[in-house]
Amino acid sequence: MKENVFLNGVTSIDPDIVERFISMDNKLQKKVNKSKTKARWLRLGAISACFALIISTILIVPMFREDKPSGPPIADTGASADSSIDTLPPSQEETDVFTNSDTTDIPSQGEETDLFPNPDTTDVPSIITPPDNDPPPIIFDATVSPDKLNGNNSEFIVGSSLSISGGSPDSAPPRFQFDKCITVKARVVKNHPDKYHKLDVSSEYSPTPYRLIQMETIDIIYGENVPKYFLYLIRDYVYVDMSVYDSLFISMYQQGVENYVLKNATQNQMESFELPLFRDYQDHPELGNIIAFTDGIFDESLWQNENWIYGYQFARHMLDNPEDSDLVVARGDSESDVISKIKKQFSGYNYIAPYTHCISALDFKTQAAKDVLEYVKPFANGVFSQTYYANSRILFRRFINGCQTEETISIDLHTEEVTYSETRYTKDDMAKMVNISAHLSEKAKEYAEKLPIPPHTDPEGKTLLCLNLYAWYAKVDGKLYGVIKTAWRYMEEGDYYVQYYDDNYVLYDMSSESAAKISRDDLIELLGERNVYTGEYGLGILMPM
Amino acid sequence: MELQNAQRAIMSDEKIIELYFKRDEQAITQTDIKYRNFLLSIAYNIVHDACDCEECLNDTYKDTWNSIPPARPSLLQAFLAAIMRRTAIDLYKTKTRQKRISSEFTVSLSEIEDFISSRDDTFSSVDANELGRVISDFVRSLSQRKMYIFMSRYYIFRPINEISKLLGCSESTVNKEIASIKKQLKEKLKEEGYTV
Numbered sequence: 001m002k003e004n005v006f007l008n009g010v011t012s013i014d015p016d017i018v019e020r021f022i023s024m025d026n027k028l029q030k031k032v033n034k035s036k037t038k039a040r041w042l043r044l045g046a047i048s049a050c051f052a053l054i055i056s057t058i059l060i061v062p063m064f065r066e067d068k069p070s071g072p073p074i075a076d077t078g079a080s081a082d083s084s085i086d087t088l089p090p091s092q093e094e095t096d097v098f099t100n101s102d103t104t105d106i107p108s109q110g111e112e113t114d115l116f117p118n119p120d121t122t123d124v125p126s127i128i129t130p131p132d133n134d135p136p137p138i139i140f141d142a143t144v145s146p147d148k149l150n151g152n153n154s155e156f157i158v159g160s161s162l163s164i165s166g167g168s169p170d171s172a173p174p175r176f177q178f179d180k181c182i183t184v185k186a187r188v189v190k191n192h193p194d195k196y197h198k199l200d201v202s203s204e205y206s207p208t209p210y211r212l213i214q215m216e217t218i219d220i221i222y223g224e225n226v227p228k229y230f231l232y233l234i235r236d237y238v239y240v241d242m243s244v245y246d247s248l249f250i251s252m253y254q255q256g257v258e259n260y261v262l263k264n265a266t267q268n269q270m271e272s273f274e275l276p277l278f279r280d281y282q283d284h285p286e287l288g289n290i291i292a293f294t295d296g297i298f299d300e301s302l303w304q305n306e307n308w309i310y311g312y313q314f315a316r317h318m319l320d321n322p323e324d325s326d327l328v329v330a331r332g333d334s335e336s337d338v339i340s341k342i343k344k345q346f347s348g349y350n351y352i353a354p355y356t357h358c359i360s361a362l363d364f365k366t367q368a369a370k371d372v373l374e375y376v377k378p379f380a381n382g383v384f385s386q387t388y389y390a391n392s393r394i395l396f397r398r399f400i401n402g403c404q405t406e407e408t409i410s411i412d413l414h415t416e417e418v419t420y421s422e423t424r425y426t427k428d429d430m431a432k433m434v435n436i437s438a439h440l441s442e443k444a445k446e447y448a449e450k451l452p453i454p455p456h457t458d459p460e461g462k463t464l465l466c467l468n469l470y471a472w473y474a475k476v477d478g479k480l481y482g483v484i485k486t487a488w489r490y491m492e493e494g495d496y497y498v499q500y501y502d503d504n505y506v507l508y509d510m511s512s513e514s515a516a517k518i519s520r521d522d523l524i525e526l527l528g529e530r531n532v533y534t535g536e537y538g539l540g541i542l543m544p545m
Numbered sequence: 546m547e548l549q550n551a552q553r554a555i556m557s558d559e560k561i562i563e564l565y566f567k568r569d570e571q572a573i574t575q576t577d578i579k580y581r582n583f584l585l586s587i588a589y590n591i592v593h594d595a596c597d598c599e600e601c602l603n604d605t606y607k608d609t610w611n612s613i614p615p616a617r618p619s620l621l622q623a624f625l626a627a628i629m630r631r632t633a634i635d636l637y638k639t640k641t642r643q644k645r646i647s648s649e650f651t652v653s654l655s656e657i658e659d660f661i662s663s664r665d666d667t668f669s670s671v672d673a674n675e676l677g678r679v680i681s682d683f684v685r686s687l688s689q690r691k692m693y694i695f696m697s698r699y700y701i702f703r704p705i706n707e708i709s710k711l712l713g714c715s716e717s718t719v720n721k722e723i724a725s726i727k728k729q730l731k732e733k734l735k736e737e738g739y740t741v
Binding site: 005006007008009010011012013014015017018019020021022023024025026028029032314324492493494495498 | 618619620622623624626627630631634674676677678679680681684685689692693696697699700710711712713714715718
């Protein structure tokens with residue numbers, strides 16, 4: 001390619017990109033200028049802070065010995081969380097964490113029939129009510145509130161706004177193209193007010209908050225066996241109330257089948273859902289995968305909402321210039337116009353779409369598979385997380401007291417072959433379990449008061465991104481253990497892409513009725529590498545772009 | 546003194562554009578007050594000569610005067626940057642017909658010489674607008690950070706050390722990211738049928 005051609009090409013870059021670049025540049029320039037003037041004061045402040053830290057460490061360190069935590073962390077549970085780590089409780093209820101969701105605000109069948117005639121309303125879904133009506137709220141993981149962090153907290157808002165300043169995490173701008181996935185015309189039945197976390201999340205990261213929207217399928221545009229009702233899982237920072245629109249076209253991917261369990265982060269308890277869950281294909285907001293209509297006409301106000309406004313700039317450019325647009329929608333389009341464009345676009349794609357056959361309820365023929373469903377029934381044997389691999393298998397993992405275990409059961413969706421993990425927990429085991437999540441909760445409160453010091457990392461010149469607590473159970477040679485991990489994640493000051501991990505571990509040995517700090521190497525030797533960071537401490541890790 | 550201060554007060558873009566529309570020559574004065582240094586920095590990255598920079602600046606103001614109206618830019622700074630960039634590149638080319646001048650412009654182009662060449666005429670007739678669309682799509686697909694680096698380096702030809710200072714990271718990090726961007730761009734251009 002000739003140099004001139006390339007230069008002319010770059011010169012012809014769309015003006016909106018140049019504008020965006022200039023805006024970013026101005027912000028960065030201001031920030032750099034500001035930080036220069038601040039530097040002198042910061043140095044003085046840092047010296048004072050170090051002095052104060054030394055004094056307080058001398059006075060307070062003896063109070064923070066981890067092997068002697070104080071009494072029952074949750075006063076109103078009535079559960080048998082041990083009051084001293086050296087003394088294990090005699091027994092504990094098998095059923096650990098429960099939901100107590102109020103189902104009264106789910107639209108009644110009558111209301112739905114009035115608005116949207118539907119002969120099939122007998123299966124209007126609801127949240128499963130657990131067997132125990134007096135559930136103890138148990139924290140099973142805890143992340144220190146972002147406002148307690150001493151540095152950049154944009155980790156928690158990435159995607160919601162322009163966040164390039166200070167080398168903070170950035171993400172590709174949300175796309176407004178429409179993905180070739182299961183596509184429905186739907187309407188909002190109910191916005192769940194609470195925030196939710198998935199169960200199986202990495203121990204090194206704070207869990208991502210999601211919101212749930214209950215939807216009703218009005219029409220299926222692409223896909224098979226799409227349920228009449230479903231739950232749409234959307235990241236909290238891009239959540240908006242979509243109930244004001246008459247209809248929505250949604251491109252989505254199946255996340256889970258019936259009885260999917262999420263942690264209700266607002267109420268600090270587990271909830272199980274009868275309805276299958278769906279989400280955006282990327283699980284990262286591709287905002288063009290939801291198109292709103294009012295009176296049957298495309299309504300771009302959904303895309304203009306304040307949580308999406310950054311990404312909307314790109315869509316607006318295409319809406320302003322329909323001749324250059326890749327969108328499946330243009331201003332003034334009716335629903336039928338957009339359906340035609342979606343179908344045309346999908347037929348033009350030569351790649352195979354992600355699996356588009358939905359499964360709502362698991363209906364197995366073999367007894368072995370049926371037995372599994374009985375075994376993983378919500379709240380019967382602890383709680384089971386669910387990982388749905390479309391068109392291939394489904395994997396359940398047992399959580400006890402809200403803490404992860406290594407016990408898994410997998411079912412092949414074609415052959416119905418069942419595979420149990422080598423480690424299984426019995427009712428007797430569960431009775432012997434110390435409720436380590438209660439200790440974790442206590443530790444979270446402690447950290448919220450005062451941030452702990454990482455054992456292997458010098459925080460100087462680094463910004464704390466995330467401080468996370470995580471707990472899990474393990475069973476080795478018939479012996480039961482619990483582990484609480486404190487995980488720190490730092491970024492190099494001003495460079496998000498160089499990060500440092502640090503952690504420490506407390507081991508609960510239920511056979512010797514003791515708890516103590518344990519080194520990483522000893523922990524690996526005893527329990528293996530599950531949930532353990534095995535990289536080198538104190539070294540910056542280059543994050544993938 | 547007060548009057549001078551008032552005259553030096555920075556005017557909003559909207560008001561400056563209104564002055565252009567009224568054909569009031571204060572428009573150029575106000576543009577100069579607000580964006581002179583910014584525009585000179587772009588020019589300097591390309592032509593590397595103070596006198597040439599002034600020449601580019603004058604041409605940029607003249608072109609802006611002739612472009613607004615009818616154009617009504619939504620971000621005046623970006624509009625001016627585009628004109629300055631083109632003007633400075635044109636001047637650079639004129640000068641280099643006589644003698645090669647070393648500047649950030651030449652350095653940044655040398656970074657991508659594995660897929661551009663001053664000798665290859667195969668695509669001399671390539672529509673700049675079409676290539677602009679391809680590059681725009683490519684830039685949109687980048688993360689914000691990479692987009693910022695790409696535009697800093699190849700749109701306004703900013704030196705690596707300045708980019709690294711602005712992003713608060715090392716020069717080697719920026720170099721690594723540029724290498725990754727180049728690789729992606731090369732693939733994108735290949736996909737679109739360009740010979741690179």
